[in-house]
Amino acid sequence: MNTPRILLLLFIVGFISANAQVMNVRKWRKTERDSLDKGLQMVDDNYFAQAMPIFQNLLSNHPDEIFLKYSYAKCALYRPDKHAEAYQNLKDVYAKNKKLPGIHYDLALAAHYNYQFDEADTYVDLFGRNRRISPEERGKAEILKKNIAYARYYSARPTKAKISNLGPAVNSEGEEYVPAITADESKLIFTYAGKKSMGGLQNAYLQEDLETGVYMEDIYLASRKNGQFSQAVPLDSLNTTGPDAAISLSNDGSILFVYQDLDDGHGDIYQSFLIGNNFSKPQKLRGRVNSYSWDGHCSLSPDGKTLYFSSERSEGFGGRDIYRASLAADSSWTNVVNLGDSVNTPLDDDAPFIHADGKTLFYSSKGRTSMGGYDIFKAVMNSDSSFKKVEHLGFPINSPSDDIFFVPAANGKSAYYSSARKEGLGMKDIYRVEPEFENAPALVLVKGKVMLEGRPAAASVEVSIPARNKLFNVVYANAVNGDYLVCLPAGEDYLLRFNKDVFKTQEKHIKASDLTVYSEQVVD
Numbered sequence: 001m002n003t004p005r006i007l008l009l010l011f012i013v014g015f016i017s018a019n020a021q022v023m024n025v026r027k028w029r030k031t032e033r034d035s036l037d038k039g040l041q042m043v044d045d046n047y048f049a050q051a052m053p054i055f056q057n058l059l060s061n062h063p064d065e066i067f068l069k070y071s072y073a074k075c076a077l078y079r080p081d082k083h084a085e086a087y088q089n090l091k092d093v094y095a096k097n098k099k100l101p102g103i104h105y106d107l108a109l110a111a112h113y114n115y116q117f118d119e120a121d122t123y124v125d126l127f128g129r130n131r132r133i134s135p136e137e138r139g140k141a142e143i144l145k146k147n148i149a150y151a152r153y154y155s156a157r158p159t160k161a162k163i164s165n166l167g168p169a170v171n172s173e174g175e176e177y178v179p180a181i182t183a184d185e186s187k188l189i190f191t192y193a194g195k196k197s198m199g200g201l202q203n204a205y206l207q208e209d210l211e212t213g214v215y216m217e218d219i220y221l222a223s224r225k226n227g228q229f230s231q232a233v234p235l236d237s238l239n240t241t242g243p244d245a246a247i248s249l250s251n252d253g254s255i256l257f258v259y260q261d262l263d264d265g266h267g268d269i270y271q272s273f274l275i276g277n278n279f280s281k282p283q284k285l286r287g288r289v290n291s292y293s294w295d296g297h298c299s300l301s302p303d304g305k306t307l308y309f310s311s312e313r314s315e316g317f318g319g320r321d322i323y324r325a326s327l328a329a330d331s332s333w334t335n336v337v338n339l340g341d342s343v344n345t346p347l348d349d350d351a352p353f354i355h356a357d358g359k360t361l362f363y364s365s366k367g368r369t370s371m372g373g374y375d376i377f378k379a380v381m382n383s384d385s386s387f388k389k390v391e392h393l394g395f396p397i398n399s400p401s402d403d404i405f406f407v408p409a410a411n412g413k414s415a416y417y418s419s420a421r422k423e424g425l426g427m428k429d430i431y432r433v434e435p436e437f438e439n440a441p442a443l444v445l446v447k448g449k450v451m452l453e454g455r456p457a458a459a460s461v462e463v464s465i466p467a468r469n470k471l472f473n474v475v476y477a478n479a480v481n482g483d484y485l486v487c488l489p490a491g492e493d494y495l496l497r498f499n500k501d502v503f504k505t506q507e508k509h510i511k512a513s514d515l516t517v518y519s520e521q522v523v524d
Helices: 003-019 030-044 048-062 064-075 078-094 105-111 117-129 135-155
Strands: 164-165 175-180 187-193 217-225 245-249 254-260 268-275 293-301 306-311 321-327 333-338 349-354 359-363 375-380 390-392 405-410 415-419 430-436 445-451 459-465 472-475 482-491 493-499 506-511 517-524
Touching: 030 048, 030 064, 030 105, 048 064, 048 349, 064 078, 064 105, 078 375, 105 117, 105 135, 117 135, 175 245, 175 405, 175 415, 175 445, 187 245, 187 517, 217 245, 349 405, 349 517, 359 405, 375 405, 390 482, 415 506, 445 506, 472 482
Parallel strands: 293 349, 445 517
Antiparallel strands: 164 430, 175 187, 187 217, 245 254, 254 268, 293 306, 306 321, 321 333, 349 359, 359 375, 375 390, 405 415, 415 430, 445 482, 459 472, 459 493, 493 506
């Protein structure tokens, strides 16, 4: 007997003792029985959201089957656009069988997602009183209890932030997440998984599986002009039939970090370089950033010398932690340091983003004062390079569901992130945020074009700090369009040297030592 049928039998046995109700599938059509097997298999593999339509269809044909209603509701908890329906169905199931194992926790979670915090408290307390639950389940209940309390607190004290869905040009009924932007918001690269995925439906071995397979990730690009994003298109130079996921961009968009898991049992971080209009084949980061554990997200500092990244390596505080690494002279990453318990928690801490000002860190955490799942937090670097004071970004930026991959533009007036919300187009969507931060970032964004005889030209832009005789960074003008961009944090004066073959070097001084606000300069 296969696993799905065992699960079905166990469920029915539980129902027999409670209300003598048995789901008789012998009178079902064979196609329905096959669909049930498929749905149960997907649930067994933790593909709850993907299994939801299967149970939804079966429930429409057999509306009185409580088992189907419960299965559908459990799966719908993983779909933010179905949270209200999940809660109602769970209450219907509860009215029929109040002793169903785990039903109180499911109800608490559903009520929490729907901002019904009093009901959520009641259900999670009932779940916690059950002496038969395991220590792991009791721990989950305690975390949910805290989430409910923080969600009640923050939702009653909303900030002035404005949230807007990027709409069908970017989002779809599939999943869109991990937005990566250039500092000036002109380009958005993100990860997509859905019907348009290059590999189609595949199993865990990346083989076609139209029955129980899932869609692999692809990388997409959208350009922003006059405040609107163009229709997103796949990055064909990077996408394969396997999973391809974007992580982050350098400020100028010339370096794209991607995540890959190439059959070694854990994921690693790779980088790809923009050459003309296409990105190069990703190469694994050299040095100590990648490990024998999962290493899955990163963000590059504006000077290109520090990489903030998340990892599950064993020396952390628990789950995923955030680290930083330094760039060595041989272009490898070394001197890996955990950011400490002022940032990291015993729960997962992930998705770091260091702002273009070089000192403001944004990241997501399931710990601290999370409203539920991942919430967005902010910390500002001290003079000793530590991050001691962590700030929750409040509601409505954060919600009871996952809010993650927060990336603000250089001007601090807008940001992008992935969130699971009922107003979304399907699964996770990408949203634009006007955060209304009290303190504007202090930096100069310098951008422009390098031209030679009226045509775009490739050139190096060497950025130094003359007062300290220090090289800050080297960026490059794109050979196809001549564009370059560099972010210069406040507190220093800078010298830009434009170098092109045998031609005379051109220089531009940028004063930022006394800067207290965001500034932008165009230097062609």
